[in-house]
Every structure is written in C-alpha cells, then in structure tokens.
Amino acid sequence: MGLIRRPKVTQRAMERAMLGVSLRDHIRNEDIRKRTKVTDIARRIAKLKWQWTGHIARKTDGRWGRKVLEWRPRTGRRSVGRPPTRWTDDLARVAGIRWMRDAQDRSLWRRLGEAYVQQWTSFG
Structure with a gap:
C-alpha cells in the first residue's frame, strides 16, 4: 500500500x-x-492489477504467468518480523483464499474487483 x-x-x-x-x-x-476530470492513479492501478490477475488466473495453457501467481517459497515459511506482502496477499484479503477459483467466473470477479479497488485505494 x-x-x-x-x-x-x-x-x-x-x-x-x-x-x-x-x-x-x-x-x-x-x-x-x-x-x-482525471482518473485517480490509485484506482487505475488497482483496477488494472485486478483485471490482469483475473486474466492470468483463467489461462489454462501452462504459461509462466499463472505459475508465478501460484508460486510459494520452498520452505513454506516467511522470515521473522513483518514479512513483505506478496502480489496475491491483498487479492486474497478481498476475494478469499480461493480467489483463483473465483476468477473463473467473470461476473463474480468484476463484482469483487469493485470491492478490491475501494479497499486498495482507501489506504493511499
């Protein structure tokens, strides 16, 4: 944020x-x-991030984009202290742990996207 x-x-x-x-x-x-009458940059960035993530999550051809979204560190543990957030951490905050499944439904994903943009821009 x-x-x-x-x-x-x-x-x-x-x-x-x-x-x-x-x-x-x-x-x-x-x-x-x-x-x-210029669009707020924070809203635009959040919206594009949400749209791109949904687009990549719906891909099934095995390209690297989806693999990057699903990647987890080998140890499964994060460093001591406040660890840096991953790209998907704030997505999971809005859409839940099963956000990859929810991204398959475009209308649901769009509705969740509005909540995500609101939540993401309220911090900036």
Whole structure:
C-alpha cells in the first residue's frame, strides 16, 4: 500500500501544473480533481492489477504467468518480523483464499474487483 503514495503525489503535482495552481493557493485536491476530470492513479492501478490477475488466473495453457501467481517459497515459511506482502496477499484479503477459483467466473470477479479497488485505494 505504501508504494501507491509516490504516484499519487506525482499525479497531484501534474494536475496542479495543468491548472497553473500553486500549493500556496490552498486549493483542495478534490477541487483540483473535479476541474481536471482525471482518473485517480490509485484506482487505475488497482483496477488494472485486478483485471490482469483475473486474466492470468483463467489461462489454462501452462504459461509462466499463472505459475508465478501460484508460486510459494520452498520452505513454506516467511522470515521473522513483518514479512513483505506478496502480489496475491491483498487479492486474497478481498476475494478469499480461493480467489483463483473465483476468477473463473467473470461476473463474480468484476463484482469483487469493485470491492478490491475501494479497499486498495482507501489506504493511499
């Protein structure tokens, strides 16, 4: 979740530059977003991640993309302390442990995707 902060800050800076607005003008980010009508980068990233994951999970031809999604470390254990999250950890938070099976149903996957985007963007 911490990785999304930099693109959001950059996007806000670009939007301010588009409008010629300075930080000293004390205009809220929401007001700037309404004026530019640009999609929030966090929402776009989350949506694309969800769509790509569903696409790869539905593949059955044995290519490496699905193998990467299913990969687990050999030991099955993670390091002591707070281990880094894997690509699929936040997917499982929204869709559950059987998210690979749920991805086969496109309409269910789309509905879960909206919840995922909401959950993912609320942290940034």
